[in-house]
Amino acid sequence: MSNIPISKEGYEKLKKELNDLKKERPEIIQAIKEAREEGDLKENGGYHAARERQGMLEAKINYIESRIPQFNVIDIATLGGPKITFGATVELEDIETGDEKVYTIMGPDESDFKKGIISIESPVGKALLGKEEGDEVIVNAPRGKIEYGIVSVTFKGVAS
Numbered sequence: 001m002s003n004i005p006i007s008k009e010g011y012e013k014l015k016k017e018l019n020d021l022k023k024e025r026p027e028i029i030q031a032i033k034e035a036r037e038e039g040d041l042k043e044n045g046g047y048h049a050a051r052e053r054q055g056m057l058e059a060k061i062n063y064i065e066s067r068i069p070q071f072n073v074i075d076i077a078t079l080g081g082p083k084i085t086f087g088a089t090v091e092l093e094d095i096e097t098g099d100e101k102v103y104t105i106m107g108p109d110e111s112d113f114k115k116g117i118i119s120i121e122s123p124v125g126k127a128l129l130g131k132e133e134g135d136e137v138i139v140n141a142p143r144g145k146i147e148y149g150i151v152s153v154t155f156k157g158v159a160s
Contacts, residue, residue, distance in 0.1 A: 003070065004108065005107040009076075018064045024057055029054075082132045083153070084132070084150070087155055088154070088155055089153075089155065091151040092150060095136065095147040103125075104116060108121050124139050135149075137150065
């Protein structure tokens with residue numbers, strides 16, 4: 001069984017999402033029941049839409065439930081140190097272009113690239129693990145190799 005890191009906040013958010021999804025079940029079952037009562041199921045768009053919604057809901061519930069036992073819940077407020085680990089916020093400079101980026105390294109279930117939160121399992125996350133301020137890393141990204149200089153490493157948590 002693998003060990004997937006997740007923050008306490010991320011874990012609570014996922015548990016709430018699971019609870020909310022389970023609360024949707026009766027509503028979908030009722031929609032299927034009502035659509036069945038309309039007759040011919042072959043050309044009943046409401047029935048097919050409700051069944052598809054039910055399938056997607058159950059898939060999401062099963063996915064979350066299957067991951068929960070694998071989580072290693074971490075209080076990111078207790079993290080620190082000079083090395084990049086789960087929970088670190090890292091300021092990087094692209095050596096070639098001079099562009100600066102700031103990423104927070106989290107687990108795959110919390111990553112949100114638009115918010116600057118990347119997965120510990122992403123190419124950048126993997127390349128940064130264990131490195132320190134002042135180090136340089138080469139990231140094998142889909143667009144090719146990118147060389148970054150690590151400007152700073154801090155541990156300040158994630159803004160929701």
